[in-house]
């Protein structure tokens with residue numbers, strides 16, 4: 484058996500430096516995980532079934548953990564499977580990576596899908612549909628397609644993401660068909676450590692500003708926005724109800740806190756629970772929680788249907804979940820946002836926002852523009868943020 488799970492003398496920077504397309508990398512402020520090679524891949528469209536087979540696969544292979552992704556659409560008609568890899572080697576290291584910034588080539592073509600004006604039209608349609616279909620919230624996204632005249636340097640993008648977002652979750656995962664998902668998300672779907680489960684839903688956003696006075700004012704406007712408080716409350720209600728059956732106690736703060744990424748202000752509520760059944764794994768919990776209204780809407784099925792009607796693309800793994808689960812059932816699953824899917828010489832960036840009855844189309848467009856900045860900044864393409 485050549486599974487290696489080493490207490491590695493390598494630093495997080497070493498692990499990020501070793502990352503190559505096809506590997507799995509997950510870095511947080513506390514630690515980095517690099518998984519390489521493949522003993523087995525497990526694909527399954529039903530995430531609960533996927534979660535139920537993984538403990539057996541880990542026991543059979545003797546591997547310490549499995550890594551991978553869940554797609555956005557985990558509904559009964561989905562064609563996109565959850566995709567987990569049992570890696571050949573696993574390296575972990577404490578701390579966040581610190582590396583020099585890498586310079587990337589510029590794309591030769593950029594296209595917004597849909598166009599900004601079409602996205603605003605979709606927001607108007609979503610607001611109308613919320614009323615006519617009795618939805619509380621739906622999350623609408625748009626995409627930026629970038630083409631290069633050489634292979635997309637995924638490795639450099641991932642390292643720049645990790646360096647630029649050290650307090651968040653930078654990830655890179657292999658997708659079916661040799662594609663890769665890369666991103667840096669602030670949002671943890673859940674972490675399971677023994678009997679403790681922790682989730683930090685994010686919803687409600689305002690762009691950061693380079694001007695400190697405007698920046699502070701944006702944060703204050705978010706903190707006091709009734710529209711964003713509502714958008715946030717819908718997510719917390721859902722997450723609490725989804726976790727409740729698994730937990731014998733749940734600690735939910737009375738209101739959200741204001742937090743930042745380098746690109747965005749957010750509302751976040753940290754939720755901690757104690758599991759009733761220690762056999763429920765991190766992946767079982769991810770399958771039960773996903774998709775939250777932070778990336779889909781409420782009620783889930785109706786919101787997903789509306790999203791699929793109004794967005795002119797399949798989300799694939801954007802707004803899915805990315806993470807790992809180990810043989811003890813512990814693991815971390817992040818919400819796969821602020822990300823891009825990379826093919827050979829092309830990539831698609833995604834950004835979305837929660838739509839509630841009080842949403843304004845221009846503000847929603849600006850919010851997605853700001854969310855693209857996470858990826859664009861890592862690529863040295865800040866100027867493209869207005870496309």
Ligand SMILES: C=C(O[C@H]1C=CC=C(C(=O)O)[C@@H]1O)C(=O)O
Nearest residue numbers: 686687688777820834835836837
């Ligand atoms: C759907 C995205 O963000 C979600 C997470 C945090 C805040 C959000 C918001 O305020 O709309 C979104 O729910 C995205 O970045 O593509």
